[in-house]
Amino acid sequence: MQEENMVNVYIMGKQYSVPEALTIMDAMEYAGYYLKRGCGCRAGFCGACATVYRLGDGHELYVGLACQTKVEPEMYLAQIPFYPARKALYNLEDIKPSVADFAVLYPEIYKCLGCNSCTKVCPQDINVMQYISYLQRGDFSRAADESFDCLMCGLCTSRCPANIVQYQAALLSRRLHARYLVSPAPHLHQRIGEIEEGKWDGEIEKLVKAETSELKEMYNQREIEK
């Protein structure tokens, strides 16, 4: 085992000495925090643990997911457990992928000041300001593609001087893209029709009734797609 080297960190202003190999999340627990808010999947997928920090005397603010960021010496950190952002309400079946419909739901995207704070703050390295500009001109497919890796942690929104809720607007663009701008899967709808007609019921029923030995034989002999 490696020797444990300790570093000083400041969690919401209080100093703690923690092993340097820990993530911010593990360090908080090491320090004795019983996490309720600000902790979710612990693997970088849920966006619950957005954290803002600075180092030593530096004035620069950095961000990261607490579960995916290692502690550093003299780290001053705080979590953003909740942010009161608005989500537009809609019925996807009643709207179209059009600039007009989008502008009704998220009019604030046109107030973007071009400061690029959203992009700079994104822990997923998404070009947030770029997809906002795609949205402004109704290019929903490109916005969907650019924003795809978004975890909806909300850091972009917390820094936006125009109060844009980027991650919610991005989600709508992805739903519009997938619902209206790509073709439905033809083979899927063929199969759904067959299932509804009961085409496969007989074959499955035979398997349900089969003896285990018969099933095993069929399983071991089954052809495997290359």
Next chain:
Amino acid sequence: MAYTPQMRELIKKVEATRPSRANNPFPRKTPEERQEVLKNHHPDYIEAGFREIKVGVSKGDRAPQEMADLIEAPSRLEGVDVDISEFAYDVDVLVVGAGGAGTSAALEAHEQGAKVLLATKLRLGDANTVMAQGGIQAADKPNDSPAQHYLDVMGGGGFTNVPELVKTLVNDAPLVIGWLEKLGCMFDKQEDGTMVTIHGGGTSRKRMHAARDYTGAEIMRTLRDEFVNRQIEAIEFSPVIELLLDEEGKVGGAVLYNLETERYFAVRAKTVILATGGSGRLHFQGFPTTNHYGATADGVIMGYHAGAKLAFMDTIQYHPTGAAYPPQLLGLLVTEKVRGLGAQPLNINGEQFTFHLETRDVESAAIIQECQKGMGIKTPSGIDAVWLDAPLIDYEQGEGTIDRQLPAMVRQFQRFGIDIRKDPIVIYPTLHYQNGGLLIDENGRSNVENLYVAGENSGGMHGRNRLMGNSLLDILVFGRRAGRHAAQVSKETEIKGKLNLDHIKDYSKQLEDAGIKTENTAPLVLPRYCEKTAETS
């Protein structure tokens, strides 16, 4: 935390064998070899890891020690003064848990016109669902069929699965994909709309549908968005602690706990759907886990207190490819999609020792065996592990494949200075999934009247081993079915007399009669990592 010089030396061996391994398939194990490696090397066969449950309706069933510790503990509410004469909510359907199963159940119950309340321990969407990367199975291609899918599921589960549940799972699969497509879920597709599908461990057809390697996250954010649009009532940070029963012993509500105000309150509900997820945070046999912070078996515990039967509680899925290095990622999931795309597991000499797409139980056991033979590599923190040759994917399929297909994985390792496009990944099996749970029927009903269960806290459809891509599927198939059925039943349901917690008093009595003394109470609600200083990722 990039690779150490010693590890870089070993990587040279991986690179040296790569050309000869490329496009040169390693033989699959025979049925006999599969059985042998399971018996000798899978954690489910370590007797000391399990014990018989001494109380309750499934007394005599085996469960992992850590699960049995909770099952054989009195309720958290024992001795607590809770006012159950007043109700903060009075609804048709109470859904417990807001992952894929709970959210789809709530959507479907709402669609049927029921008054729905969804209560969850953390935030909407905080669940293992968002962490499921690889994909979701459905037999919707011309060369495939629900019957073919059925055979794969049964074989994967060791032919122990409940046939009716498997039939439901495979038949509903294309319907679920159609539902998601219409909700605007961004599946990987070709120009003409054809779904891009690949293999998973134990599949005989390429039926794994994906949304890059954020499949579960994409499904969850779509469902959550739809849930909020429908304005269904939800309360976050409010776990359900126990069910309430009426005078006839039917479920009629629940006691909830506000995590922030630390107050208990009661909800009356004609039907309750438990969708609290799995139990990885119990760390069976000391394994690290891929699971969400909230995966503490709460649903199994409170359902069992109320008399719901268990199934397959003694079978746990270890995902063969958990990250073993860097230490910050210990135990986290390296999606099976990496193997689905062709990456092979290799020993210290850079040699492949097992077919790369055996079912998860067999693949895990083979990796454990290789390490026990002394053929693994040791990480700087002393953990035994093997290589997973991710760069082979680009080597075989062209540069850029990894970037396109595995952006989440690339990013996760890049944060710690490892480039999986260039270097292999260090892996070891990790605690991933509870194959069993509370036994349900094809509509998600438990044996307790008006109590439904959906998702990982239910059991039966996967038998003793679940295949990749069938969990995202089962949560939606049985979540939707439970929601629909509960909504219909609630229309004809009347709650009889006063709701009560007598069952937890009876349960304590049973513990006393069995001579069990313990400091534990259950459900656990959240793991207490703040009380230890070990690595917990």
